[in-house]
Amino acid sequence: xxxxxxNKKNVCMLRPSNKMKLCKExxxxxxxxxxxITILKKNMFNKNDNICIGVSGGKDSSVLTHILVNxxxxxxxxxxxxxxxxxxxxxxxxxxxxxxVYKIQKIYNLPLQVLKFxxxxxxxxxxxxxxxxxxxNCTVCGVFRRQALEKGALLFNATKLVxxxxxxxxxxxxxxxxxxxxxxKLSKNVNDVDSFFICSPYTNVSLFxxxxxxxxxxxxKNKNNLxxxxxxxxxxxxxxxxxxxxxxxxxxxxxxxxxxxxLTWGNFENGTxxxxxxxxxxxxxxxxxxxxxxxxxxxxxxxxxxxxxxxxxxxDTCNVDxxxxxxxxxxxxxxxxxxxxxxxxxxxxxxxxxxxxxxPRLKPLMWSYEKEIVLYAFYLQLDYFSTECTYSPNSFRGTxxxxxxxxxxxxxxxxxxxxxxxxxxxxxxxxxxxxxxCIKCGAYTSNQICKACIIVEGLQNYTDNSFLYANKKSKKxxxxxxxxxxxxxx
Amino acid sequence: MCQVGEDYGEPAPGEPSPxxxxxxxxxxxxxKEAQPVVVIRAGDAFCRDCFKAFYVHxxxxxxxxxxxxxxxxxxxxxxxxxxxxxxxxxxVLEGLSQDSAKRLRFVPxxxxxxxxxxxxxxxxxxxxxxxxxxxxxxxxxxxxxxxALEEVFSLPPSVLRCSAQEPAGSEGAYxxxxxxxxxxxxxxxxxxxxxxxQGKEQPPQPRPDPQSLAGPPAAAQTGALxxxxxxxxxxxxxxxxxxxxxTHLILHMARAHGYSKVMTGDxxxxxxxxxxxxxxxxxxxxxxxxxxxxxxxxxxVVVVRPMRDHTLKEVAFYNRLFSVPSVFxxxxxxxxxxxxxIHRLMEAFILRLQTQFPSTxxxxxxxxxxxxxxxxxxxxxxxxxxxxxxxxxxxxxxxxDSATAFGAQTSSRLSQMQSxxxxxxxxxxxxxxxxxxxxxxxxxxxxxxxxxDPQACIEEQLCYSCRVNMxxxxxxLAGDPGLSD
Numbered sequence: 001x002x003x004x005x006x007n008k009k010n011v012c013m014l015r016p017s018n019k020m021k022l023c024k025e026x027x028x029x030x031x032x033x034x035x036x037i038t039i040l041k042k043n044m045f046n047k048n049d050n051i052c053i054g055v056s057g058g059k060d061s062s063v064l065t066h067i068l069v070n071x072x073x074x075x076x077x078x079x080x081x082x083x084x085x086x087x088x089x090x091x092x093x094x095x096x097x098x099x100x101v102y103k104i105q106k107i108y109n110l111p112l113q114v115l116k117f118x119x120x121x122x123x124x125x126x127x128x129x130x131x132x133x134x135x136x137n138c139t140v141c142g143v144f145r146r147q148a149l150e151k152g153a154l155l156f157n158a159t160k161l162v163x164x165x166x167x168x169x170x171x172x173x174x175x176x177x178x179x180x181x182x183x184x185k186l187s188k189n190v191n192d193v194d195s196f197f198i199c200s201p202y203t204n205v206s207l208f209x210x211x212x213x214x215x216x217x218x219x220x221k222n223k224n225n226l227x228x229x230x231x232x233x234x235x236x237x238x239x240x241x242x243x244x245x246x247x248x249x250x251x252x253x254x255x256x257x258x259x260x261x262x263l264t265w266g267n268f269e270n271g272t273x274x275x276x277x278x279x280x281x282x283x284x285x286x287x288x289x290x291x292x293x294x295x296x297x298x299x300x301x302x303x304x305x306x307x308x309x310x311x312x313x314x315x316d317t318c319n320v321d322x323x324x325x326x327x328x329x330x331x332x333x334x335x336x337x338x339x340x341x342x343x344x345x346x347x348x349x350x351x352x353x354x355x356x357x358x359x360p361r362l363k364p365l366m367w368s369y370e371k372e373i374v375l376y377a378f379y380l381q382l383d384y385f386s387t388e389c390t391y392s393p394n395s396f397r398g399t400x401x402x403x404x405x406x407x408x409x410x411x412x413x414x415x416x417x418x419x420x421x422x423x424x425x426x427x428x429x430x431x432x433x434x435x436x437x438c439i440k441c442g443a444y445t446s447n448q449i450c451k452a453c454i455i456v457e458g459l460q461n462y463t464d465n466s467f468l469y470a471n472k473k474s475k476k477x478x479x480x481x482x483x484x485x486x487x488x489x490x
Numbered sequence: 491m492c493q494v495g496e497d498y499g500e501p502a503p504g505e506p507s508p509x510x511x512x513x514x515x516x517x518x519x520x521x522k523e524a525q526p527v528v529v530i531r532a533g534d535a536f537c538r539d540c541f542k543a544f545y546v547h548x549x550x551x552x553x554x555x556x557x558x559x560x561x562x563x564x565x566x567x568x569x570x571x572x573x574x575x576x577x578x579x580x581x582v583l584e585g586l587s588q589d590s591a592k593r594l595r596f597v598p599x600x601x602x603x604x605x606x607x608x609x610x611x612x613x614x615x616x617x618x619x620x621x622x623x624x625x626x627x628x629x630x631x632x633x634x635x636x637x638a639l640e641e642v643f644s645l646p647p648s649v650l651r652c653s654a655q656e657p658a659g660s661e662g663a664y665x666x667x668x669x670x671x672x673x674x675x676x677x678x679x680x681x682x683x684x685x686x687x688q689g690k691e692q693p694p695q696p697r698p699d700p701q702s703l704a705g706p707p708a709a710a711q712t713g714a715l716x717x718x719x720x721x722x723x724x725x726x727x728x729x730x731x732x733x734x735x736x737t738h739l740i741l742h743m744a745r746a747h748g749y750s751k752v753m754t755g756d757x758x759x760x761x762x763x764x765x766x767x768x769x770x771x772x773x774x775x776x777x778x779x780x781x782x783x784x785x786x787x788x789x790x791v792v793v794v795r796p797m798r799d800h801t802l803k804e805v806a807f808y809n810r811l812f813s814v815p816s817v818f819x820x821x822x823x824x825x826x827x828x829x830x831x832i833h834r835l836m837e838a839f840i841l842r843l844q845t846q847f848p849s850t851x852x853x854x855x856x857x858x859x860x861x862x863x864x865x866x867x868x869x870x871x872x873x874x875x876x877x878x879x880x881x882x883x884x885x886x887x888x889x890x891d892s893a894t895a896f897g898a899q900t901s902s903r904l905s906q907m908q909s910x911x912x913x914x915x916x917x918x919x920x921x922x923x924x925x926x927x928x929x930x931x932x933x934x935x936x937x938x939x940x941x942x943d944p945q946a947c948i949e950e951q952l953c954y955s956c957r958v959n960m961x962x963x964x965x966x967l968a969g970d971p972g973l974s975d
Contacts, residue, residue: 178769179843181853183860399846403839407770410832411724413958414770420954421774426862 005030016371016412024379031376035067035364036075044362045160050080052158052359054149055104057085057097060164062104062384063373064365068162069108083112084152084161086145089124090390097385104383115152117144121456129391132465138395139468140455147452153359165363168370168408171418172400179400184446186425367419369412520544528807532848538811545800545808549581550592552796556783559751559794561595566749567632568740569600571623575755576816577805578797582753583630596751599633601743603736607640607715608728609822622817629815637743640711642735645742719822725831727962728822730771730955734880737793744791752793759802759840761795762854767836772955776883778861787882801851878953885953 001011001021009023015030022030039045053068055061065083072079085101088094098114105112118124121144128140153161177185365373377384407414438450445451458467518526518537526535536544553559567582569575585594602623606616620636627634722728744752756764765781768774779785785793797805809816823831828838843850876885949957 175766175769178766178854178857179850181857183857186857399843403835406829406835406839407832410726410829410835414832417772417955417958418770418774420772421769421777424775426775426778 013375016375016408017369017416028376028379031368031372032067032070035368036071038367039071039364042362044162044364045077045079048078048080049160050082050156050158052082052084052153052156052161053110054161054163055083055085055101056164057100057104057385058164059373059377059382059384059386060166060365060370062100062382063377064162064164065104065108065110066380066382068364069110081108081110082156082158083110084149084156085112085114086148086152087114087116087118088141088145089117089126091126093387093389094125096387100383100385111156113152113155115148117148120144120148120151121452123456123459125391128459131459131462132468134391135395136465136468137391138397141391143451143455147450149361150359158359161359161361163361163363164365166365166368166370166373167415167419168401168404170363170366170422171415172397172404174418174422175404176397176400180396186422367416369408369415371408371412528811530801530804530807541807542812545804546581546584548799549578549796550585552783552799553594556794558784558792559596563596563751564747564749565596565598565751565753565794566740566744566747567598567600568752568754569602569627570755571602571817571819572755573809573814573816574757574760574797574800574802574805576814577800577809578753578755579630580812580814581796583632598753599635599747599749600627600630601635601637601740602627603739604636604638605732605736605819605821607638607712608719608732609820610716610720619817619819626815626817635743635747637739639735639739640708640715642739643711643714645738721963723962725823725826726771726833727959729831729833730959731963732822741788741791741793750791752791754793754795755797756795757797757800757802757805758855759851761798761858762851763833763837763840765854765858766840767833768955770832770836772958773881773883773953776881776953777858778863779883781858782861782863787877798855876951878956879948879951880956880959881953883953885951 003009003011003023003026004020005022005026009025011021012024013022013027014020015022015027020030045051051068053061053065055065065081068079068081071077072081083101083105085098087098101112101114104110116124125137125141125144129137132140149161149163174186376382404415438445438453439448440453441450454467516526516535518524518540519534520536520540520543524537524539526537528538528541529535530541530544559565567575567579569579579600582594582598586598587593604616604620606619623636627636719728719731722731740752744750761781765777768777768780773780779787783795783798785795808814823834826834828834840850840854877883878885949960952960
């Protein structure tokens with residue numbers, strides 16, 4: 001029996017999505033074509049995009065990396081690809097999968113960066129589970145991971161962030177949100193460009209120059225020492241020479257001392273921006289976006305002191321000396337920093353404010369079935385790590401995953417049906433929440449404080465698990481009348 | 491588990507396990523005096539009278555909150571014999587009786603659709619069912635109709651035409667609407683139609699449908715119907731087809747006999763399952779119409795769901811406690827295994843989830859309440875935007891950048907394989923052979939459309955989910971009512 005596509009070679013498989021009988025090469029080609037069509041239809045990438053690929057070492061991200069590299073070569077796009085991995089700190093799961101990530105980096109020769117939860121949020125997932133138990137921890141992991149991805153993407157100065165979510169994942173999410181009644185997430189249309197999840201707004205190159213986290217340096221270093229497994233914190237620690245563009249010494253002083261401590265989120269102590277005067281979180285900034293720094297602190301470069309007003313570009317609040325106890329002024333103008341105005345702003349960047357500020361999160365594999373991804377990886381002998389997360393069997397999503405598999409057995413078209421349904425949802429537009437900026441860390445959020453900050457706070461002052469549901473309305477306490485059943489009946 | 495009332499399409503609940511007897515002095519949650527006999531949700535124990543009041547109140551509140559039923563209006567109750575619709579009919583009867591507070595003031599009729607031919611029941615079985623059904627219908631005292639599903643073949647093609655919609659009135663306009671309606675009735679009432687004040691009086695007509703009295707419908711039609719259903723490849727598509735045909739038939743009967751509203755007995759649980767099933771079938775755009783309180787896409791006849799708030803458990807308890815008569819009629823998926831169709835699978839899934847997370851059904855119900863009907867693009871007239879042929883909803887196929895394109899791609903590839911004639915691309919519905927606009931499908935033979943390829947022409951006029959179903963129909967297309975050339 002000959003392949004239906006090329007009519008030359010023998011059939012070796014039945015394609016799950018459309019039941020075509022194909023040979024191996026035709027399947028690989030048609031799968032890649034489908035992904036390419038997805039990219040084109042959704043206008044995912046522009047020319048010269050800096051694309052940051054979120055890799056976990058699993059099948060989806062390995063396949064995604066491979067396909068993007070191939071497509072780039074085949075059609076000669078001018079993209080720049082970077083790899084970003086997040087270490088949640090789950091023993092026996094993440095540390096193994098990171099080995100695959102390093103392999104991938106070697107094979108494709110792409111710059112890699114690994115961010116750890118421990119450094120960003122000061123908790124690993126294992127710690128978190130010790131606090132909140134084995135249920136409901138997917139929430140925390142998901143929120144943290146997304147924020148970590150966003151922050152990592154910024155370090156690469158990326159313009160797009162891609163992840164390996166496939167059609168099954170999307171269908172699961174939709175059903176899960178429906179079962180949970182999460183209108184807010186459902187009304188973010190899958191199709192809607194406006195509702196791409198948006199990363200923190202400081203994609204300011206000079207910001208990083210000031211802080212010494214220079215994306216180019218990372219890339220350079222990675223190219224030279226592919227074996228060195230660099231963590232961003234290690235990067236800073238080992239860097240003896242920190243390149244500053246800013247002439248404002250006091251500002252830099254604060255940073256230097258912070259570097260001695262290591263790059264931690266949360267409040268800093270012993271710096272010029274001290275804990276009591278700033279609510280400091282953001283990447284390396286002393287105050288992050290939109291945070292109120294209280295009295296007299298500097299909010300760092302390109303950040304503001306109001307909530308949601310400044311978005312990072314072209315604003316500054318540096319005062320002349322930039323020391324503690326000097327009032328910050330949100331001028332929404334260019335910085336009046338002592339010395340170089342270059343340090344705080346990249347003037348060219350202010351032209352198209354919107355474009356720079358948002359890093360859309362894209363999923364090129366979003367219409368590809370999981371089965372086909374596995375087959376693709378199998379045929380091409382791609383390396384990937386295939387063990388489940390140790391905490392996943394108890395999750396709500398787990399029940400939905402098995403349900404989706406059952407649905408797929410009846411007819412594989414149903415998964416695309418679900419995605420199609422979600423694209424055409426229509427909820428009351430008044431309910432749509434607009435994005436604000438987290439007061440603490442500057443990430444985009446639909447409430448005042450982003451969920452990651454809420455979780456970190458909840459863990460720091462741990463009493464019970466209510467902070468996980470902090471944003472939901474509290475249920476009225478229904479007085480329950482206990483009814484005892486007699487033994488042997490009902 | 492201990493979900494006593496869960497109805498899986500089996501006979502009306504026979505012997506539910508006895509209500510848990512409290513070991514201590516537990517009183518009814520509401521009146522705090524009588525002994526409770528029934529537990530609805532954890533912790534809500536009701537006595538018999540309070541439960542009845544609670545149940546009836548829900549029904550009335552649902553009707554009253556959405557002020558759609560005008561006094562004196564003719565309303566058709568779609569009765570399938572199952573517990574929910576029986577309960578609904580019972581509620582309506584009780585509401586009409588002279589001694590109830592705030593008497594219901596519309597004029598109901600009952601319709602029963604005999605679907606035996608769709609799943610190959612023999613004539614004797616069907617007449618046995620009819621024999622059970624008729625006494626109940628007669629006992630209601632309302633004008634009743636029994637229709638066989640075969641009559642769907644004799645429907646005029648006009649049923650597929652989307653008639654002009656009445657503009658949705660705002661709240662304040664209710665009274666004005668009622669006034670204008672009554673005026674209309676007065677005008678028509680002189681012409682011999684039933685007046686607005688005839689509550690239980692039987693109008694001289696319509697009698698039970700003469701066809702069902704005269705005996706089973708023509709064998710040819712029965713054969714055609716069973717052939718149609720046999721040619722459907724999957725159980726999912728069968729159920730969808732059955733629903734579509736049944737809806738069209740009921741609507742046609744409603745129009746023929748002057749009913750302006752149809753009430754169906756979908757309960758909360760069933761609607762939650764229906765919502766999720768429709769999600770999996772690709773009907774996300776139409777969820778508000780499929781599961782909302784009112785469904786006015788058919789234009790002049792509005793489908794209303796007053797039992798929306800009642801869970802199946804409450805329905806079953808009520809039927810048991812107050813002896814509501816119902817008839818068991820096996821459906822197309824009775825005793826089908828769990829994996830046979832998406833409907834069965836979703837039902838099992840939701841009910842299983844409900845045992846683990848008891849708030850699942852109510853959460854999904856609340857979500858469905860928040861669904862808002864998407865505004866129609868373009869000017870107000872419903873005729874300007876194309877509607878799906880089968881389900882009458884505005885087309886949701888967007889070839890540009892959605893998953894539909896993928897589905898369409900695969901389908902066009904498939905049909906390319908099957909029929910080697912060059913197809914009009916289903917991906918690009920730009921000026922195809924058939925003019926857009928519903929009701930002109932029969933004119934498909936004109937123009938440049940090739941007769942060998944009616945399938946693609948028809949597909950273009952269908953919404954996404956109807957296209958998906960159509961794929962499973964295959965060669966049975968010719969038997970589809972209104973589409974026969």
